[in-house]
Amino acid sequence: MKILACVKQVPGTNRVEIDPVTGVLKRDGVSSKLNPYDLYSLETGFQLAEQYGGEVYTLTMGPDQAKTAIRETLAMGASGGTVISDRRFAGADVLATSYTLAQGVKRAGEFDLILCGKQTTDGDTAQVGPELAEHLGIPHVTNVLEVRPAKREEDGDMQQKEQDARVSGTEGASGADEKGPDGAGNGPGAGRRLWVRALRDGLIVEQLVTTPCLLCMEDGVNTPRLPSFRRQKAITEEQIGVMNLDDMEDRNEKAYGLSGSPTQVVRMFPPQKRDGKELWNGTEEESAERIFELLRERKMI
Amino acid sequence: MYHNIEERDIRALRDIAPGRVLAGAEIGGDYGHDELGGISRMPDVLVKVLTTEEVSAVMAYAYANDIPVTVRGAGTGLVGGCIAVEGGILLETTAMNRILELDEDNLTLTVQPGVLLMDLAAYVEERDYFYPPDPGEKTATIGGNISTNAGGMRAVKYGVTRDYVRGLTVVLPDGGIVKLGGKVVKNSSGYALKDLMIGSEGTLGVITEAILKLLPLPALSVSLLAPFETMESAIEAVPAIIRSKAVPTAIEYLSRETILFAEEYLGKQFPDKSSDAYLLLTVDGSSRAAVDGETESLAELCLSLGAKDVYIVDTEERKSSVWTARGAFLEAIKASTTEMDECDVVVPRSRVAEFIRYTKQVAEETGLRLPGFGHAGDGNLHIYLCRDELEKEEFEARLAKAFDLLYGRAAGMGGLVSGEHGIGWAKKGYLARQSGDRLIGLMSGIKTVFDPKNILNPGKVCR
Numbered sequence: 218m219k220i221l222a223c224v225k226q227v228p229g230t231n232r233v234e235i236d237p238v239t240g241v242l243k244r245d246g247v248s249s250k251l252n253p254y255d256l257y258s259l260e261t262g263f264q265l266a267e268q269y270g271g272e273v274y275t276l277t278m279g280p281d282q283a284k285t286a287i288r289e290t291l292a293m294g295a296s297g298g299t300v301i302s303d304r305r306f307a308g309a310d311v312l313a314t315s316y317t318l319a320q321g322v323k324r325a326g327e328f329d330l331i332l333c334g335k336q337t338t339d340g341d342t343a344q345v346g347p348e349l350a351e352h353l354g355i356p357h358v359t360n361v362l363e364v365r366p367a368k369r370e371e372d373g374d375m376q377q378k379e380q381d382a383r384v385s386g387t388e389g390a391s392g393a394d395e396k397g398p399d400g401a402g403n404g405p406g407a408g409r410r411l412w413v414r415a416l417r418d419g420l421i422v423e424q425l426v427t428t429p430c431l432l433c434m435e436d437g438v439n440t441p442r443l444p445s446f447r448r449q450k451a452i453t454e455e456q457i458g459v460m461n462l463d464d465m466e467d468r469n470e471k472a473y474g475l476s477g478s479p480t481q482v483v484r485m486f487p488p489q490k491r492d493g494k495e496l497w498n499g500t501e502e503e504s505a506e507r508i509f510e511l512l513r514e515r516k517m518i
Numbered sequence: 519m520y521h522n523i524e525e526r527d528i529r530a531l532r533d534i535a536p537g538r539v540l541a542g543a544e545i546g547g548d549y550g551h552d553e554l555g556g557i558s559r560m561p562d563v564l565v566k567v568l569t570t571e572e573v574s575a576v577m578a579y580a581y582a583n584d585i586p587v588t589v590r591g592a593g594t595g596l597v598g599g600c601i602a603v604e605g606g607i608l609l610e611t612t613a614m615n616r617i618l619e620l621d622e623d624n625l626t627l628t629v630q631p632g633v634l635l636m637d638l639a640a641y642v643e644e645r646d647y648f649y650p651p652d653p654g655e656k657t658a659t660i661g662g663n664i665s666t667n668a669g670g671m672r673a674v675k676y677g678v679t680r681d682y683v684r685g686l687t688v689v690l691p692d693g694g695i696v697k698l699g700g701k702v703v704k705n706s707s708g709y710a711l712k713d714l715m716i717g718s719e720g721t722l723g724v725i726t727e728a729i730l731k732l733l734p735l736p737a738l739s740v741s742l743l744a745p746f747e748t749m750e751s752a753i754e755a756v757p758a759i760i761r762s763k764a765v766p767t768a769i770e771y772l773s774r775e776t777i778l779f780a781e782e783y784l785g786k787q788f789p790d791k792s793s794d795a796y797l798l799l800t801v802d803g804s805s806r807a808a809v810d811g812e813t814e815s816l817a818e819l820c821l822s823l824g825a826k827d828v829y830i831v832d833t834e835e836r837k838s839s840v841w842t843a844r845g846a847f848l849e850a851i852k853a854s855t856t857e858m859d860e861c862d863v864v865v866p867r868s869r870v871a872e873f874i875r876y877t878k879q880v881a882e883e884t885g886l887r888l889p890g891f892g893h894a895g896d897g898n899l900h901i902y903l904c905r906d907e908l909e910k911e912e913f914e915a916r917l918a919k920a921f922d923l924l925y926g927r928a929a930g931m932g933g934l935v936s937g938e939h940g941i942g943w944a945k946k947g948y949l950a951r952q953s954g955d956r957l958i959g960l961m962s963g964i965k966t967v968f969d970p971k972n973i974l975n976p977g978k979v980c981r
Contacts (some may be wrong), residue, residue: 229833248738248806253835292830440787440839443743443829446817 218271220262221328222295223318223349224241224255226279226286227339235485251286254334256441258434261364262332263294263442269366272296276325278306278317291452292444299325302459303345308475311344316472318345319352320465325458330411331431335360343433350431357431358424360416362438367410367425520604520973521584523562531565531607534575538566538613548593549608550601553655556944557598558857561588561608567883568613570687570695570726577724578693580607580973583676588975589693589720591632591659594742596860597942599666599719603977609724611661617641618727624701626684627730631661638730650676650767653938654845667717670939671844673769674895678938680716687727688715691969699748701729706712714964719940720975722968739767739802740813741831743840744820745793749773752795753871755823756894759799760867764816769895770798770844771874776891778853780843783850788843789836790829797825797894798844827910848900855887855904859917859944863928864937867897876927884920886913898937921948941979949980 229248250260262273275290275298277283288296301321309317322331331353333346343359350357382461410425416435426432462468471477512518521527523541532539541563551558567573569907580587586606590740593600602608614630617638621628627649629640636656653663653670662668662685669678685699692721698712699705715723746752749771755767774794781788790796800815803809817828831840846848852858865873870892881888887906892899903920905913925935925948934952935941941949950958965972972981 250833253833256835310576440789441835443789443831443836444841446742446828447821448827449830 218265218269218329219327220266220271220273220283220330220332221322221325222255222259222262222275222290222332223346224275224277224286224334225252225292225337225339226277226283227252227337234312235487246250248281250307252334252339254336254338254434254436256334256392257436257438258332258334258432259290259293259295259360260439260441261432261434262330264439265330265364271329274298274325274328276301276318276321276418278302278309278314278321282284284459287457288449288452289444290503291456292446294445294448297456297458299458299460299466302458303473304344307463308478309396309473310330310478310480311340311342311348312479313473313477315345315348316352316477317465318349320467321460322349322353323466324460324464326483327429329409329428330469331429333431333433333437335433346431346433353429355429356426357433357435358426360435361413361432362421362435363414364410364432369411370424371412372410413477416501429510519584520586520606520976523606527579527583527585528577529575531563534579535565535567535572538568540564540566543730544585544625545797546594546700549590549610552593552595552598552600554596554598554858554860554944556596557601557603559601559603559605561602562605563647564610566610566613566844570689572727573689573724573726574693574695576607576609576693577689577691579976581692581971584971584973586973587724589661589665589724591662591665592657592760594655594658595662595666595942596862596939597944598937599940599942599975599978602660603943604972609823611724611726612659612706614661614726615659617634620645620647621701625732626701628730629730631659631662631725633658634658635663639873642732643735646735647732649682649730649732651679651682652768656845660728660730664716664725664728665720666938666940667727669896671770671893671894672767673893673898674769675765675802680713682731682932683712683716683728684731685729686712686715686725688723689726691971695726696723698950699729711899717940719942719979721965721978721981722974724974735805736802737804737855738806738809739800740800740809741800741837741840741913742817742820742832743790743829744797744817744825745790745824745827745829746795746797747793749795749874750871751824752797753874753894755797755820755825756870757868758823759797759816759819760895762811762815762819764801764819766799766801766816766895768798768800768893771870771892771894772796772798773891776847776889777843778800779850779889780846780852783853784843785845786833786839786842789839792949793826798831798840818943825914836981844891848902851889851902851904854889855906857905857913859903859920859921860939861901861924862898862936863901863924863933864896864898865928865931865933867895869931869933870894870897870899873928873931873933877924880920880923883923884916885920886920888920893937896937897933925952943978946979946981 226249229250266273272293273296277286278301283300306317336343347357409428414423423487528541550560577980586604588602589609591611600978612632615632616630619628635658651670652672653668667680669846688696693911711887726925777788777791801812811978820828887904890901903917935945935948
């Protein structure tokens with residue numbers, strides 16, 4: 218399986234300040250790190266590649282220093298990575314960012330699976346992953362807890378049910394069936410199916426999804442591996458690709474950066490805290506009973 | 519002989535600490551034991567004190583009436599130090615939990631004894647200061663830390679609790695209040711009574727206020743997790759690391775077995791468990807360049823000493839995935855067995871590998887399971903003697919034999935009975951045996967000078 222994990226460099230601490238005048242995140246002088254949510258999707262990719270064969274590549278968009286993020290993914294186990302970097306991409310909102318990433322993905326090669334984190338710790342929109350899938354015209358699933366190649370019987374079931382349901386534009390579905398679940402040799406876009414367990418509106422959903430597809434991994438689904446010093450030492454410059462606007466299929470500047478961004482941030486402010494604190498005195502039993510009643514009343518349980 | 523608590527004593531104590539005195543059956547069962555529970559005995563009366571003056575009044579009353587008094591912080595000790603083995607009054611300090619003053623001109627923090635270590639650390643770090651002692655038990659009180667001279671996981675570079683106590687306010691057994699040390703950096707003024715009080719496990723006086731020394735908070739720290747093929751190769755790397763003149767804050771030894779216990783206990787996966795043995799090192803410093811330089815040379819050194827790889831633990835999330843497990847080792851091992859005792863022995867750092875090897879031998883000889891972990895960088899090992907399915911009597915017999923062997927070998931290496939948990943009740947016999955009559959005589963004499971009636975934490979350390 219050829220896997221692409223999209224990552225982002227974010228501020229290195231959780232104590233980031235917002236400029237009260239401009240409403241923009243103060244990034245100057247703050248160390249950076251890989252978006253913690255991306256670590257779970259990276260780990261998912263590494264585990265899939267280890268178990269079923271394949272390789273993980275990574276992609277990021279950002280200033281030149283975003284190379285550090287790619288180097289870190291290489292130290293964790295990625296085979297190669299690409300930085301999309303161009304001053305003309307600056308000021309991108311989620312739409313322009315996902316469009317830029319989609320353009321980059323098209324140039325980076327063909328992948329069976331694209332993995333994203335749930336969201337980033339600095340933007341917190343959780344929109345870039347799904348939008349990227351839309352730009353690429355591939356299916357996506359968010360809040361994914363678990364993923365593996367579909368077993369033959371699961372795939373058969375699904376085919377039965379779907380009868381002549383549409384197969385997402387590729388023709389390889391039956392070919393994938395014959396190769397079975399361990400079909401690591403399937404080329405990109407082979408139309409194989411993945412079994413996915415995901416959270417949706419408070420329910421756990423199990424479903425099959427046809428590759429190529431994009432999955433946004435839920436927070437905490439695994440323990441991400443640590444970067445290896447040995448791997449870090451072995452990184453070569455050839456493993457890190459760099460792309461700019463001139464490398465893209467769509468070279469219309471207007472589609473990127475600030476000019477490609479319809480979003481306008483009117484104001485940024487910290488959310489208001491609710492001060493509805495109550496202090497209860499009583500025995501453990503009484504308090505337990507009361508809290509149970511309250512939770513039931515508010516339909517929390 | 520001690521006086522047995524009567525109704526009038528309880529009334530007198532209620533006058534001193536109104537609303538904060540519990541007696542007899544009102545006292546919760548947890549006050550009868552500590553974290554390890556090797557000894558249990560309920561106090562007759564529990565007094566939750568709030569001020570130095572209250573402590574003084576309680577002590578004066580107890581002294582006049584021959585009532586034994588035992589001081590208790592959060593009760594996280596492991597050697598029975600806070601157990602009222604003679605009954606009497608248990609003086610709880612956890613409500614004295616105020617941070618009194620941050621003195622930025624003298625870089626000191628003045629605290630009451632009941633402040634929890636985790637609250638203290640959070641308070642100073644928010645203000646870009648640093649209190650280096652870092653014992654695994656973060657819910658311990660600072661008073662308890664001072665009383666045992668707790669060490670922790672930064673001792674290699676920064677030393678132990680004693681190195682960070684500048685001054686103490688102490689209530690003596692007869693109720694007298696004295697101040698030892700102060701905000702001064704240097705002190706050659708007579709006997710070092712402050713240092714004597716630190717580590718005296720509540721037998722010489724009651725600490726009611728402490729002035730702690732702070733450092734500027736290092737800008738960043740990075741840990742390295744180095745997997746090794748075997749325990750020997752991991753531990754044998756430690757002296758070479760120390761010789762290299764690198765100054766990590768910590769060099770911790772982790773075995774796969776203990777990591778698996780922690781995973782089960784926490785319900786969380788450790789980031790790597792492909793190897794039998796690991797060293798966990800931490801480097802801190804004031805600049806990215808300095809820390810990167812030092813981590814790189816340490817990582818290279820580990821590789822040259824046989825590490826299979828070196829993993830980089832550099833973000834809050836990564837540190838939490840590794841250090842949460844490390845912090846849970848004691849509880850995790852405890853959860854893996856029916857009952858256990860512990861050996862907190864300390865040996866010269868050069869002998870750590872030899873001692874751990876010997877531990878395996880003792881496990882075989884006694885048939886006891888002896889999981890452990892250790893501050894490999896400072897020679898302090900924590901070995902747990904697990905009862906598992908053994909009959910009580912059989913366990914105790916094997917326990918005695920294992921302790922004899924372990925402490926005997928440690929003494930032969932120039933080691934000592936306790937690195938950081940103290941002697942309390944549980945390790946008295948081993949301290950006496952190793953120290954000999956002359957030293958125990960000196961300690962006992964000191965005890966008599968401070969506490970001629972032997973009412974303060976009787977039956978502990980040297981008595």
